[in-house]
Amino acid sequence: MTEIVLAHLSDPHLSHDKLYLPPAALLNKRALSQLSWRRKRRFLHVGAMLDRVVADLRATAPDVVALTGDLTNLGLPVECRQAADWLRHAMPAQTVAIPGNHDMLVRERWPDSLGLWAPWMAPTPDDFPFVRRVGPLALIGVNSARPMPWFSAAGRVGLPQADRLAAILHDTGRQGLCRVVLIHHPPVAGIVPRRKALLDRALFADAIARAGAELVLHGHSHVSGLSSLPGPLAPVPVLGVASASMRSERPARAAAWQQIRISTTERGFHIEVRRRIFRPDRPVLALAPMIFTSYRTPSPI
Structure with missing residues (x-):
């Protein structure tokens, strides 16, 4: 295959209003998230917006979909089961997902919760x-979601995972693959406040700086945007995307997905990113493409 079409979406926040929530399961940090959902967030994360995004995405028949976290709101096992059904029936068969902070609000038995997404x-x-x-294409999924104290939506990668990431990037780079890293929390400073930030982003940035990558995709901020991280030879583009279910008139915050067309060249990869934005009662807003060029040059780890 000389060309791959990758679709990126994030933070669908599937509604749990029709699910039974065991009262005892809310006697923890989830109580705050449930209050936020009932008072505000359920009016912002709208199933009809998500349906429009998914229908548009599926119509383009991408080769693979990258979903960068927050499928749920409270991380309850019943929500994880609902999300597994949604992945199985609503999303293309070739979909790759990672968890977000809402998916790991508190500790749960892995087989009963995120293990359902295996x-x-x-x-x-x-x-x-x-x-x-x-x-x-090598999609590399990183887990930045950790149970955090009350009032914190921050994340961590941890040194062992960061070291494994550098080794994987080095190995896939030597194979000449296009390395796209998936992480929920933005790995660049200033995109979100500290209480929502990747607290050890220096570990992640160091892995990228040592071994390189062609692209980093994230969610969490609910804002579509472009930033970068230093790479061994050139800056590595970092792309965020708004929540796929967000009802908003603001283009940067409105529900969106990104079509990423990756073509192999004699020296590396040509990457073309087209963002598609969905606002209430308006046609799709298709932005001009962003173009990136990457060269296959393995770097020392």
Whole structure:
């Protein structure tokens, strides 16, 4: 395969209003998230917006979909089961997912919660980062979601995972693959406040700086945008995307997905990103493409 079409979406926040929530399961940090959902967020994360995004995405028949976290709102096992059904029936078969902070608000038994997403994700917490290869593309899933104290939506990667990430990037780079890293929390400073930030982003940035990558995709901020991280030879583009279910008139915050067309060249990869934005009662807003060029030059780890 000399060309791959990758679709990126994030933060669908599937509604749990029709699910039974055991009262005892809310006697923790989830109580705050449930209050926020009932008072505000359920009016912002709208199923009709998500349906429009998914229908548009499916119509383009991408080779693979990258979903960068927050499928749920409270991380309850019943929500994880609902999300698994949604992944199975609503999303293309070739979908790769990672968890977000809402998916791990508090500790749950992995087999009863995120373990249900094993067909689309790493089978156990110890298997991050994981790699899914599609032709010349290597999707590398990182887990930045950790149970955090009350009032914190921050994340961590941890030194062991960061070291494994650097090794995976080095190995896939030597194979000449296009390395796209998936992480929920933005790995660049200033995109979100500290209480929502990747607290050890220096570890992640160091892995990228040492071993390189072609692209980093994230969610969490609910804002579509472009930033970068230093790479061994050139800056590495970092792309965020708004929540796929967000009802907003503001283009940067409105529900969106990104079509990423990756073509192999004699020296590396040509990457073309087209963002598609969905506002209430308006036609799709298709932005001009962003173009990136990457060269296959393995770097020392």
